[in-house]
Amino acid sequence: xxxxxxxxxxxxxxxxxxxxxxxxxxxxxxxxxxxxxxxxxxxxxxxxxxxxxxxxxxxxxxxxxxxxxxxxxxxxxxxxxxxxxxxxxxxxxxxxxxxxxxxxxxxxxxxxxxxxxxxxxxxxxxxxxxxxxxxxxxxxxxxxxxxxxxxxxxxxxxxxxxxxxxxxxxxxxxxxxxxxxxxxxxxxxxxxxxx
Amino acid sequence: xxxxxxxxxxxxxxxxxxxxxxxxxxxxxxxxxxxxxxxxxxxxxxxxxxxxxxxxxxxxxxxxxxxxxxxxxxxxxxxxxxxxxxxxxxxxxxxxxxxxxxxxxxxxxxxxxx
Numbered sequence: 001x002x003x004x005x006x007x008x009x010x011x012x013x014x015x016x017x018x019x020x021x022x023x024x025x026x027x028x029x030x031x032x033x034x035x036x037x038x039x040x041x042x043x044x045x046x047x048x049x050x051x052x053x054x055x056x057x058x059x060x061x062x063x064x065x066x067x068x069x070x071x072x073x074x075x076x077x078x079x080x081x082x083x084x085x086x087x088x089x090x091x092x093x094x095x096x097x098x099x100x101x102x103x104x105x106x107x108x109x110x111x112x113x114x115x116x117x118x119x120x121x122x123x124x125x126x127x128x129x130x131x132x133x134x135x136x137x138x139x140x141x142x143x144x145x146x147x148x149x150x151x152x153x154x155x156x157x158x159x160x161x162x163x164x165x166x167x168x169x170x171x172x173x174x175x176x177x178x179x180x181x182x183x184x185x186x187x188x189x190x191x192x193x194x195x
Numbered sequence: 196x197x198x199x200x201x202x203x204x205x206x207x208x209x210x211x212x213x214x215x216x217x218x219x220x221x222x223x224x225x226x227x228x229x230x231x232x233x234x235x236x237x238x239x240x241x242x243x244x245x246x247x248x249x250x251x252x253x254x255x256x257x258x259x260x261x262x263x264x265x266x267x268x269x270x271x272x273x274x275x276x277x278x279x280x281x282x283x284x285x286x287x288x289x290x291x292x293x294x295x296x297x298x299x300x301x302x303x304x305x306x307x308x309x
Contacts (some may be wrong), residue, residue, distance in 0.1 A: 053237020
């Protein structure tokens with residue numbers, strides 16, 4: 001396999017992090033863009049642009065899908081409260097310790113208070129928990145890399161940095177939430193299918 | 196009703212298409228040239244912007260005439276619609292007016308005649 005096709009295949013795998021609709025409409029264009037960039041700027045330049053772009057545009061596209069294509073209650077269930085949980089975790093300064101329990105606590109509350117709406121909201125999304133979680137982890141890794149080894153980002157507005165940070169933890173919280181739900185659904189489905 | 200102001204990325208893409216249809220990568224190159232490299236777009240950001248502009252009817256997809264670099268891969272080309280031209284003109288006029296007002300507040304600001 002040539003170097004360029006290896007790069008292209010690797011990038012094509014990362015394109016799977018985008019929401020399905022966006023991938024269906026623009027997946028080939030994204031890969032074509034990467035291929036052009038690879039030719040024009042070489043592997044280092046192309047990957048530098050691609051990774052920094054993925055860190056921002058993957059969460060943005062998922063947020064757009066959540067906001068535009070779901071009802072307000074679903075948006076709240078899928079996105080809003082995990083973000084609040086992340087904000088609360090930041091306020092208390094115990095990020096890892098608080099974010100996941102708060103997201104799980106919300107999952108239980110949402111399940112109890114609006115069981116039907118919640119089930120609808122997660123039914124199609126829970127099986128894709130790994131994408132959401134992966135996007136969050138990727139974003140956090142990018143933030144950590146930019147913070148530790150990246151260029152001077154003083155020009156970057158603080159509110160944008162906070163937003164990116166919240167989105168990252170929101171995705172991690174949502175991904176974890178979906179993973180838990182997916183696990184419960186799998187466990188509940190198993191006895192029924194064995195009958 | 197007045198249109199809400201265009202996001203910076205959208206305005207750059209519209210301006211990049213003023214001289215005719217382009218495919219995505221050519222749009223990105225044009226945006227970089229227009230901004231002296233200050234605006235850098237990756238594929239996801241660019242196509243996210245293109246998706247919104249298509250949805251708003253400000254650009255449209257056209258059949259490409261083929262690539263000048265001999266690449267036989269099929270690409271999608273985009274061009275401005277009449278609404279897109281109006282939106283770009285309105286946004287640039289708004290920015291021009293803002294600059295004039297800023298220079299009235301502080302003569303000589305941003306290269307204005309002091």
